Amino acid sequence: MTVPVIGVLALQGDVREHVAALTGVGAQARPVRRPEELDAVDGLVIPGGESTTISKLTDIFELREPIDKRIAAGLPVYGSCAGMIMLAAEVLDGRPDQRGFAGIEMTVRRNAFGRQVDSFEAPVALAGVDGGPFHAVFIRAPWVERVGAGVDVLGEVTDGPAAGRIVAVRQGNLVATSFHPELTGDLRLHRYFVDLVRAA
Template sequence: MARPTIGVLALQGDVREHANALAESGVTARPVRRPEELDQVDGLVIPGGESTTMSKLADVFGLADPIRKRIADGMPVYGSCAGMIMLATEVLDGRPDQRGFDGIEMTVRRNAFGRQVDSFEAPVEITGVPGPAFHAVFIRAPWVERVGDGVEVLGRVTDGPADGRVVAVRQGNLLATAFHPELTGDLRVHRYFVDVVRAAA
């Protein structure tokens, strides 16, 4: 596939930044707000934002079940920060009525690193992403507390009080990071995901 079309779930969060990073990575990027728009993409990015709000809006816009079905059918999806939460099969410290897309067999803890004032940046080595450690930006970020047998841990925090915490994972065509690569200008994570989309096609 020479130029796949990748959607960015455009309900809430940093949609524009992901779309720009995808366009710079050589794909056609489109916002996805309706089921018919979801039908037109080869892969999907779930951006950072507020996961409880995203969960509600996915139901309001009729996207929750169609996204779950596309995931079950093998569509590649990448979630960053809130997107990681939305892809998890289990969420700790979320709202009781919060529901995600049940994609990656993992348990994540919402706002695990603390509040907005506790946001930080740290180097993260990511398996499969060549080059130096990724300069990762964490904003009210989750971390992964448990992964299932089919989930590959791609990256951990390697410094400070959160040393060793899992912050990047992959299961099949599904990729998730606790940090925001779209805010850094470093396109390596987006290019990695583009390669996943091309391979799936």
Template structure:
């Protein structure tokens, strides 16, 4: 299999957990804090954390526009929880000055499932990812309220709070979940994303759009 380098946006959030999960999934995992580090990766993970803080730090570290441009050029990107918010084209209940990277034409409601004390776990089946349902961990999680025609719904909450809500989506090479697979020992989603990166990579810095 082709070797790929997948970066984790290392400004705030559960960076270490994603680095470990990606390494376990067969990728070379690196932290990304600078534009020059972004240029060297074949794929990128935007971790869970605090979306408003990630937004401010991405601007302060001059990463907002470079990430947007690489997404537009076909870079495979996966966002979990706050990462889902950062990949949305519209965010509800966010700060007025909050910015996102975009990449998925969807409307996401921030902290839709409630506060920290309302965190919960529930099974989620993901389209295209083999095996049983994911044991999904939701922490101050968003949900997706609207998707455009070109967005594929990969999964919904099947029981418990917010049953039926969209919590996993994909548009081209960009994927997002409202839950945290990096906090469990289940590496299927990270392996699936690493395979997506391999399939979308034509060479260093060269990516094609997924069908």
């Protein structure tokens, strides 16, 4: 596979920014809103946004079962911020009617770093991503409180009151970060995911 086709779940959130970043690292990126569009992709990005809204729209657009099936079949998926929440097996501080895809065996705390006014930027060293620490943008971000045995921790906060909190993980073909690489201009994480899609 020379040019992988990667969809961006285009129900709400940073869709355009992810499409631009994926295109910038050599993928063919396209928005996904319908099951037939999902059928045509080699990988999927679930963008940042509002996780409860994405959850509701996933049902409205009849994408929940198709995405569940593709994940179970090994589809590579990357979730950023709200996308991390959507991939988590367990969500703390979520709404009772909120449902995700439960692809990664982890417990995530929604809005763990605080409200919009508490958004911040910090360097995060990412395992498997060369070139030094990643300049991470956290906006009403979750963090990971627990990971299962099959989950690799790719990155943690190194400084400040949240030092040691897990903010990047991988389980098989699924990757999640609590920050927004699509807002930084640093394409290394998107390149990491595109390489994963090619390998899959």
